[in-house]
Amino acid sequence: MKKWVKWLSLGLVAALMIPLAACGGSTSKSDEKKKLVIYTGRDKNVVNTVISKFKQKYPDIEVEALTMGAQEILERVRGEKANPQADFWWGAPQTTLMTAAEEGLLESYKPGFADKIPANYKDAQHRWVGEMLLPEVIMYNSKALKKEEAPQDWDQLLDPKFKDKIVIRGVMQSGTMRMIYSSMIYRLGADQPQKGYEWLKKLDANTKEYTPNPTSLYLKLTRQEGTVSVWNLQDIMIQKELKKMPVDFIYPKSGAPILVDGVGIVKGAKNADAAKKFYEFLFEEQTASELSKKFYQIPTRTDLKKPDWLAGTELKPLNIDWAVMAKKEKEWMQYWDANIKNKGKK
Structure with missing residues (x-):
């Protein structure tokens, strides 16, 4: 009799534990994010x-x-x-x-x-x-320069008056910058990139510094450690309107890589x-x-x-074959990094 009661008790306990365990597992799973x-x-x-x-x-x-x-x-x-x-x-x-x-x-x-x-x-x-x-445009410090004093087109970035006035977001780490620089090569002849390389070498001669990230770029422009750069239109507008930084843009007359x-x-x-x-x-x-x-x-x-x-801004694009750009960008940027970066002043 005692054995029968003992086995009955154990059976009841086990029966009660099964649904509790199942319930507990289900709750844990449903609560998991x-x-x-x-x-x-x-x-x-x-x-x-x-x-x-x-x-x-x-x-x-x-x-x-x-x-x-x-x-x-x-x-x-x-x-x-x-x-x-x-x-x-x-x-x-x-x-x-x-x-x-x-x-x-x-x-x-x-x-x-x-x-x-x-x-x-x-x-x-x-x-x-x-x-x-995402149009890529010319950015400038609106306190240091009047709109008409800033470069109005890509080739004006090479003007000697902007020597050591240009700061650039580090090119190799940035998809945006790689595309801007590759676009400059493309527009001067994708089949013969040497003309584009010479253009970038002249830009390098005018470039004071390559910053490690966009935040550093904005700070240097705000402090007038540089007054001109190239960057994307959306980020410029965010810095200007939302963060009230003294930056503005010029949409290049010849067109922009969009x-x-x-x-x-x-x-x-x-x-x-x-x-x-x-x-x-x-x-x-x-x-x-x-x-x-x-x-x-x-x-x-x-x-x-x-x-x-x-309103009032015409989105004039540079004529670019993006499939060619995708194919050539790595080659072009590796050449720039090895042969042009920080060598234009020499």
Whole structure:
């Protein structure tokens, strides 16, 4: 009798523990947050705003964003190919994304908004898509120089009066700068880059310093350690209007390289579902319109109107074959780094 009672008691305890254990495991799993890791070259104000709104819509997704230059992102994603650490790549010139796609670093995914993006602003295999148009222009300190005193076109950057007045964001680490410099070579003859190299050597002679990051570039311009630079229109407008820095831009008379700056999902992303949600959210009409109005983005979506702040500025493009640029950029920039950088003054 005692044995029977003992076995009955043990059986009841075991029976009670099974649902409790199951319940406990289920709760732990449901409470576990999903994760999304983003590598981005975007301005921190843009990043913080978008991620904050994304988290409101998807509170179950924990987002980690690491900011670095587009070229740095490419090299990092390359190095992590066997074991991807990022899920979403937010911000890079189309040439950089074209290279990444050809190297098998980006996942093919056709987002719901794909038909609203022109064919020349996206990859035919849906490995990347352009988020915004990014004209590359001349930047100057608006306290040190009047608008008419700043260089009005690319060749005026070589004028001796701007010697030691030019500061440049470190070229090799920056997708933006690599594209500007490659565009200068292309416009003078892609088949014979020597003319472009000579042009960059003269620019190097006028360049006082290459800064390690954009923040340092803005500070040096603000302190008038330099008064002229080249950079992208969106970031200049953010520094001017949101941060009240004394900077402004000249849209070059001969035209500007207009980059398609885009995004993509990293191949083999561990959190691909979260990456797709962020992808779609980033291009929603409300998100894209807000970024256009508040953060001076020029959206690639054809159904969105031209932003008011761009009124009066003609987006005259330099005629560039971006497929050629994607193919030649690495070669050209390696030559510049080895043979031109800091050698123009000698």
